[in-house]
Amino acid sequence: MNTCGAWSESTLSSAATLTYTRIAFSAPAAQADVGRRRVCKIWAKVRVGILGLPNVGKSSLFNALAEKSLAQVANFPFCTIEANVAPIAVPDLHLQSLGGLALSRRAVPASIDWADVAGLARGASRGEGLGNRFLAELRECQALAHVVRAFEDDNVVHVDGKVDPSEDAAAVNLELLLADLAHVERRLERSTCKGEEREALEAVAGCLMEGKPARVAGLSASALFSIKSMGLLTLKPVLYCFNVDEVDFAYGREEALTRAREVFEALDFSDRATDRFTLVSCKVEAEMSAKTRREQLDYLQDLQLDVAPGESLEGLLSHNALPKAMLSLLGLSIAYTGPGVPQEKSRTTRAHLFPAGGLTAEGLAGRIHGDIYKGFLKAEVVPAPVLLEHPTFASAKDAGCVRTEGREYTLESGEVVLIKWK
Ligand SMILES: Nc1ncnc2c1ncn2[C@@H]1O[C@H](COP(=O)(O)OP(=O)(O)OP(=O)(O)O)[C@@H](O)[C@H]1O
Numbered sequence: 001m002n003t004c005g006a007w008s009e010s011t012l013s014s015a016a017t018l019t020y021t022r023i024a025f026s027a028p029a030a031q032a033d034v035g036r037r038r039v040c041k042i043w044a045k046v047r048v049g050i051l052g053l054p055n056v057g058k059s060s061l062f063n064a065l066a067e068k069s070l071a072q073v074a075n076f077p078f079c080t081i082e083a084n085v086a087p088i089a090v091p092d093l094h095l096q097s098l099g100g101l102a103l104s105r106r107a108v109p110a111s112i113d114w115a116d117v118a119g120l121a122r123g124a125s126r127g128e129g130l131g132n133r134f135l136a137e138l139r140e141c142q143a144l145a146h147v148v149r150a151f152e153d154d155n156v157v158h159v160d161g162k163v164d165p166s167e168d169a170a171a172v173n174l175e176l177l178l179a180d181l182a183h184v185e186r187r188l189e190r191s192t193c194k195g196e197e198r199e200a201l202e203a204v205a206g207c208l209m210e211g212k213p214a215r216v217a218g219l220s221a222s223a224l225f226s227i228k229s230m231g232l233l234t235l236k237p238v239l240y241c242f243n244v245d246e247v248d249f250a251y252g253r254e255e256a257l258t259r260a261r262e263v264f265e266a267l268d269f270s271d272r273a274t275d276r277f278t279l280v281s282c283k284v285e286a287e288m289s290a291k292t293r294r295e296q297l298d299y300l301q302d303l304q305l306d307v308a309p310g311e312s313l314e315g316l317l318s319h320n321a322l323p324k325a326m327l328s329l330l331g332l333s334i335a336y337t338g339p340g341v342p343q344e345k346s347r348t349t350r351a352h353l354f355p356a357g358g359l360t361a362e363g364l365a366g367r368i369h370g371d372i373y374k375g376f377l378k379a380e381v382v383p384a385p386v387l388l389e390h391p392t393f394a395s396a397k398d399a400g401c402v403r404t405e406g407r408e409y410t411l412e413s414g415e416v417v418l419i420k421w422k
C-alpha cells in the first residue's frame with residue numbers, strides 16, 4: 001500500500017491529463033462523458049479577469065495583487081494593450097502550520113490567475129477605443145473583477161471628463177452585454193447549433209435583449225455545459241471593486257461603503273444576486289509598495305483605518321481581501337494534502353482549490369496522479385484545525401481524530417486528506 005498526499009508541480013499537471021484520458025476512454029460512453037465533465041470542472045485553473053473603463057486603476061490593482069510592479073501604470077487611457085497575467089496565492093490560515101507539522105520543505109498555496117486587460121471604452125462594440133477584440137482574454141475567465149473609479153483627482157484623466165461610478169459601471173456592463181449578444185446571434189445563425197445548445201442560447205438571447213446579463217437566465221447545469229465553450233461574459237459572476245482615495249479607504253470607510261452599496265444595488269445590466277462589491281484603494285497600495293515593511297505598518301497606522309471587529313488593516317489590502325472575496329464569489333473551498341505522507345515520499349504540503357461540494361476523495365486522487373486515482377483504497381480525513389491540535393498526523397490518528405472515507409466521499413472545506421493506494 002502506498003500513501004500519497006502531494007506531488008511535484010510537473011507531475012501534477014501531467015497527472016491531470018492522464019486522469020482525464022483514462023476516464024474518457026476506459027468507461028462506457030455515457031459514464032465517460034460524466035467523468036470527463038467532472039474532471040474538467042474540478043481541474044480547470046481558476047482565472048479572474050480585471051476589466052473596467054480605461055485609466056481607472058486596473059493595472060494598479062493587478063500590481064497591488066501581485067505586490068510588485070508587473071504591469072505598466074500610467075496616467076493615460078489605453079496604457080495596457082497586451083494582457084498581463086499572474087498567479088496570485090490565496091491567503092491561507094492553516095497552510096504554513098500544516099507544512100510545519102508535516103516537516104515539509106515546501107508549503108504550496110492554492111492560487112488564482114488574474115488577468116489585467118485593456119480598458120473597455122464606451123461604444124467598444126462599435127469599434128470605439130480598442131474595440132472589444134481583446135475580450136477573448138476574458139472569455140477564458142471564471143469570474144470578473146470590475147474596477148470602477150470612485151476617486152476624485154483632477155490630475156488623473158477620466159475618459160468622459162467626469163467621475164460617475166454608476167454610469168461608468170453600467171457603460172462597461174452594456175458593452176459586455178452587446179458583445180455577448182453579437183456572439184450568441186452569430187452562433188444561432190449556424191445550422192450546427194441545435195438541440196440543448198440552441199435552446200440555451202435562445203434563452204440567453206432573450207435575456208440579453210431585455211438588458212439582463214445571461215447569468216439571470218436560470219440555465220440548468222447541462223444547458224450551461226452545452227454553451228460553456230462560448231465563454232459568455234455576462235454568465236460570469238462579477239466582483240465590483242470601487243477604487244477610492246485614502247480618505248474613503250481609511251477613516252471615511254463607512255460612508256464610502258454605503259455609497260458603493262447604493263451604486264451596486266441600482267446598477268444597470270447587472271445581477272445583485274450573484275455579484276458582490278468591495279472597496280480598494282490603488283493609491284494606498286501604490287504608496288505602500290515604495291515603503292519598507294516598518295514604514296508600511298506606520299503608514300497603515302497613520303491612516304487611522306476604520307476596521308470592523310474581526311478585520312485587520314492588512315486584511316483589507318487587495319492581495320489579502322480580493323482572493324478571499326473571489327473564493328466566496330465562486331463558491332470555492334480549500335483542501336490540503338501532504339501531512340501524513342512519509343517524508344521520503346513527499347516533501348510538499350499543498351492547498352487545493354475546489355468548488356464547494358464538488359470534489360470527491362477519488363477526484364482529489366486524480367488531481368495528484370492517475371495511478372493514485374486507479375489504485376485508490378481509502379482516504380484518511382481530518383479537519384485542519386483539529387489536526388493542528390496535535391504534534392503529528394500519527395498522534396491525531398492515535399487520538400481517534402482521523403476518519404476513514406471511501407472513493408465517493410465529498411470533501412469539505414479545510415480538510416486534510418491522506419490517500420492510501422496500491
Ligand atoms: N485610487 C486612486 N487614486 C488616485 N489615483 C489613482 C488611483 N488608482 C489609480 N490611480 C492612478 O490612475 C492612473 C491610471 O492607472 P492604471 O494605469 O492602473 O489604470 P488602467 O485602468 O490600467 O488604465 P489602462 O486602461 O490605460 O490600462 C495612474 O496614474 C494611477 O496612479
Ligand SMILES: [Mg+2]
Pocket residue numbers: 058059060072073079080116117
Ligand atoms: Mg492598464
